[in-house]
Amino acid sequence: MDQSLRFYFIFRGMKKLLFTFLFLFPSILTFSQELNFTVIINSDRARIQNTNVFTQMKNSFEQFLNGRSWTTDEFKPEERIKGNLLITINDVPQVGVYSATVQIQTVRPIYGTDYESLAFNFADRNWNFEYIESQPLEFNRFTFLNNISSLLAFYANIALGLDYDTFEKEGGSQFFAIANDIVNNAQQSGRAGWVQSTSDRRNRYWLINDIYTSSVFSSIREAYYFYHRQGLDLLQVEPETAYQNILEAIKLVAAANKTQPNGIFTISFMDAKSDEISQILKNASLEIRTEAVELLLEVDPNNARKYNELLKS
Template sequence: MKKGFFLLLFFCNSLIGFSQELNFTVIINSDRARIQNTNVFSQMKTSFEQFLNGRSWTSDEFRPEERIKGNLLITINDVPQVGTYNATVQIQTVRPVYGTNYESLVFNFADRSWSFDYIESQPLEFNRFTYLNNISSLLAFYAHIALGLDYDSFESRGGSEFFAAANDIVNNAQQSGRPGWVQSTSDRRNRYSLNNDIYISSVFSVIRDAYYLYHRQGLDILQIRPEEAYTNILEAVRILASANKTQPNGIFTISFMDAKSDEITSIMKNASLEIRTEIVQLLLEIDPNNARKYNELLKS
């Protein structure tokens, strides 16, 4: 079990309910909406945060400081009719690094196609095996993705049960006809593609191994065994490069680099020239648009 169990916490939870695993902040940008009743967005924020943070998603016990911190930035692009919203969503989660005060960005993903109906004060329910509405399905999907990646970062393939739940959510939501749940040739930055890469694809699912190498065998030991940490981070990037060579520009690959490109260039500055040379070569293959940033590593 990844999270520790404490008798005192159990006693407190017996009074106030089970511990929750998520600590998300929801931010709603409604500048483009151009509607007079902006109070609905305050209620929306509260409702979405309660849905994410106010329930137990696992059977594990989490101490308050262990809850997975994240941001959900919702940009309302259009309100085609009263109560219907078209939006884009950016999801970010962080993970503490052992023995430090540093928090590493684990997940950074922009979902460009979310359409939903919201009625003020409506309750949000969730059932893993039944599609109820497009709000609870999207929020629950990303809650499980966040949990899966976090667990993967602490234990090899530790997040499998959460990715299986996310896959169920995608399959159930396809009946809704809403964008983002089915394969799209115009824009692959959606739930369908992310789920496919993480859970279905044999090419990209190996990137889950990179999450464990990078975080538990890399960042977490960087202060005490730096050379071993650099080697493991390099191996994580090799896994990413291999997947990208087989099938370029996968959504899971892009998501990993969106979260890690700045961090890699920062922490690898003190690695040996041999390791820096190889990792730069791999990064240029994976993410050539940031070539200038990666080449700076060779000047250290």
């Protein structure tokens, strides 16, 4: 393996080992922020005159996400995790109360290229919150303070956990543990999205359940590592190995889906990766493409057309 490639991943892989040491000696280094999120607020449906509140809301949410340190690891500015938070305000039933949906996306840069791979793509359909202009947003891992900071902190830790999983097998566990605590604390609020609902499985409770609590979907976390670290990152230098490992990642996702079909973690993975897979595998061998398509048709039948195109290449 190229020595620069080796050094790059040794450095990222050491982050988990450094975590405990630096936690014990926090004064040794000054740490930078880890996230670089853009918040976009669509208020077309809000039907209120004072739209300045949404500008303040955007700035407040971005400051909460990007202006604090979520870990004790040191991130260079170019290493910060990029993401988008698209908030659609569906209703304002009374002054200061908002009903919204949220689309969360994060990307992960691919080594040796300018390409950024969509790592997480999730639609949170049920978020109700109260916002007062200029209100400070505080967060406590062990206490539910409000429905804004809890949701933002939840997805911050999901973004961190998945990013770390792409560099090391189960490297993001410490962040998923925090996200799980946030869900457990928020359940006492009775707010939608935090509880074990049978009618709405696309919520925060089921997302962290599939990612962290349930062992059924642990293979998808391993798939994140094979797909990114052993797949996309090696595509320029060892393409045959990379394609084989991308196939291995698809097998791991298919195994979870076979045990429990249509899990939210499975759906989220495919929502992020279906387009990319259908493009990247065009240059793989016919053997790999054939096996991959067979698995993809089982896991993600809604995108059968694009996967079948792989067999025509």
